[in-house]
Amino acid sequence: MRIEKNLRYIMDDNVSPYFSNAGLVSNTDMNQSCSNEAPSCGKRLEKSFFDKKSTTLAKELLGQILVRKVDGSLLRGMIVETESYLGENDVASHSYNGKRTPRNEPMYMAPGTLYVYSIYGMYYCLNISSQGEGSCVLIRSLEPIEGIDEMIAGRSFKRTSKSRPLKEHELCNGPSKLCLALNITKDLCNKVDATTSDEIWLESGRSVPESDIVTAKRIGIESAGHEWANKPLRYYIFKNKHVSVKDKKAEASYCN
DNA sequence: CTACGGATGCCCT
DNA sequence: GGGCATCCGTAGA
Numbered sequence: 593m594r595i596e597k598n599l600r601y602i603m604d605d606n607v608s609p610y611f612s613n614a615g616l617v618s619n620t621d622m623n624q625s626c627s628n629e630a631p632s633c634g635k636r637l638e639k640s641f642f643d644k645k646s647t648t649l650a651k652e653l654l655g656q657i658l659v660r661k662v663d664g665s666l667l668r669g670m671i672v673e674t675e676s677y678l679g680e681n682d683v684a685s686h687s688y689n690g691k692r693t694p695r696n697e698p699m700y701m702a703p704g705t706l707y708v709y710s711i712y713g714m715y716y717c718l719n720i721s722s723q724g725e726g727s728c729v730l731i732r733s734l735e736p737i738e739g740i741d742e743m744i745a746g747r748s749f750k751r752t753s754k755s756r757p758l759k760e761h762e763l764c765n766g767p768s769k770l771c772l773a774l775n776i777t778k779d780l781c782n783k784v785d786a787t788t789s790d791e792i793w794l795e796s797g798r799s800v801p802e803s804d805i806v807t808a809k810r811i812g813i814e815s816a817g818h819e820w821a822n823k824p825l826r827y828y829i830f831k832n833k834h835v836s837v838k839d840k841k842a843e844a845s846y847c848n
Numbered sequence: 849c850t851a852c853g854g855a856t857g858c859c860c861t
Numbered sequence: 862g863g864g865c866a867t868c869c870g871t872a873g874a
Binding site (some may be wrong): 691693694695709710711712713714715750778 | 855856857858859860
């Protein structure tokens, strides 16, 4: 029943090469389904993958798979939008000026460590620590791959019977939406080492060519001032429906 | 499509 | 006490 419903979603929204075989059930199937994409597809990303400066990591995380175990079932989403936070020199970073508090401690931990913080009293954002003191990558959007029904259940928070049903591309198209969909909370995931955890980790997906990466300004940091608010430190996959905010000007130079 | 107000509570000063 | 790397519903073009 659940699989049947998932498949229907996939059929309705079959835009990603990742979905070519619609393998939704097990790790084994996943590996088989993308064996033509990349030799390492479906393998856990190791420490060395994360040990890069945040701008590089932010781009290389595009196309990779975030995996979360919820009540014994696996939820998977492909990362389609990220932001780089540079550390002590970045006015918009929680670690600006080398600021270090109990909240942002994970930003200073080993690359691959998750930094989950609460925002606006009711939401969370997920970051991954990168190379460099106090720098990290914010995960802004996912394209759901597996566990759609669980994601819908997670996103029912704050929604009523009057609310319009969510479309698939609305499940994870925002930093706090994806945390709701994948049950990522500070209590459960903050400071977790994603290279060793059995509850949340990353797997290699497809590699996104530079020509498919749109570079744009970051979202929601106007208070950092124009100069830093406008730095091109947000990255997303061109034409992907699951991106939270598109930048038409940045996309104008792309074809198709 | 964009604009805006309200929700809601943690964290730092 | 004020700010916040957000989301949602409504209003209007």
